[in-house]
Amino acid sequence: MWNPDEYIKDLYESVRPVESFRADSQLEWEEWRGRLRKQLVDLLGGFPVEVPSLSPVLLESEDCGTYIRQRIQIQTYPRLYMPIYVLIPKESKGRLGAVIACHGHGYGSKDIVGLNPDGTKKTGNPGYQKDFAVGLVNRGFLTIAPELFGFGDRKLQEDAKAANSCHRLSTFLLAIGQTMAGYRVFETLRCVDYLLTREDVDAERIGCMGISGGGLVCSFAAAIDDRISAAVVSGFTNTFQASILSMHHCVDNYVPGLSLVAEMPDLLSLIAPKPLLIEAGTRDPIFPVHATQEAYEKLQSIYHLLGAVENLELDLFEGEHEISGKLAYDWFRRVLT
Secondary structure, eight states: OOOSHHHHHHHHHTOOOTTOOOOOSHHHHHHHHHHHHHHHHHHTTOOOSSOOOOOOEEEEEEEOSSEEEEEEEEEEETTEEEEEEEEEESSOOSSEEEEEEEOOSSSOGGGGTTBOTTSSBOOSOOTTTTTHHHHHHTTTOEEEEEOOTTSGGGSOGGGTTSSOSHHHHHHHHHHTTOOHHHHHHHHHHHHHHHHTTOTTEEEEEEEEEEETHHHHHHHHHHHHOTTOOEEEEESOOSOTTTTTTTSOOOGGGOOTTHHHHOOHHHHHGGGTTSOEEEEEETTOSSSOHHHHHHHHHHHHHHHHHTTOGGGEEEEEESOSSSOOOTTHHHHHHHHOO
16 A cells, blocks of 8 residues: 555646647747747756867778768767767769668667667667668668767766666766766757758758657757657657656666656657658557557647648558668659658
8 A cells, every 4th residue: 555656647647738739820839839848948947058069080981881880070069079979872873862860779879870889880680770881871771870968979977888888878978967868869959950061961851760768869850950850759658657758768768857748758749840750660569559649649739730740651560669761762763852
């Protein structure tokens, strides 16, 4: 009788998000979108007012047959640097469409560009992320794969043998009024800044694709910044109630006070009316499919209000917590034209 199970359930049900979508016209939607975007950035911890120079540095370059794989370092926050893989298709000419590929939990950006943790070429099972950055470049997109904060080569020294530094960095940031989600989203937007410096990229054709925790980063970035023209969100679209707040998830998913403002479908609808494709496995154990469908239905109503139903699609595939790709790669080729 002393366990808090029923208490936290009742507590959540007592919450009434102040920005739950209720618009009946495009004008009301525009006003709502502006308010919620600002509140989302504030809750993430805010973004720097003074942005440092990117100061890009080429670290390595390798011919991978159909594409060139480069690793480049950019400055994101003052005195904070991030390595990114840049995959450049060989046969494409002129200004290219570009996609930022946000990895999920694992060993970082190497996992989605076809490499093992030690940098050797991956063979055998590609894992749940299925080298999706390679899938994108092989469809003709210049593809950026950032090393998200706390993963791979961006772990703390004390976590050298650990899977990641999510817990330690997330709790540190929370203590100073920042969030891991905020840092990762802002650094993804710095990737957009970098793409806009390249003469081989079409500024009007920049997309983002992410899975799991990378799905959070991708969706929040696309929700906040319209320089991202289209998004594929894989293994994330759901409700907070059915996923993040109902079972164990990494602390990097949590943003203080966010559920008082909006539910996940409200935040994803900030992407509208831009093209949005949702991937979801029917057997995903941590983002239950019934809540994915609930979120999709709410998104449908918003895209319908905006006269953009054709810009919203769902790839509901037989699978678990994993990339599909069945629709995504060709979908990008259609919407980023």
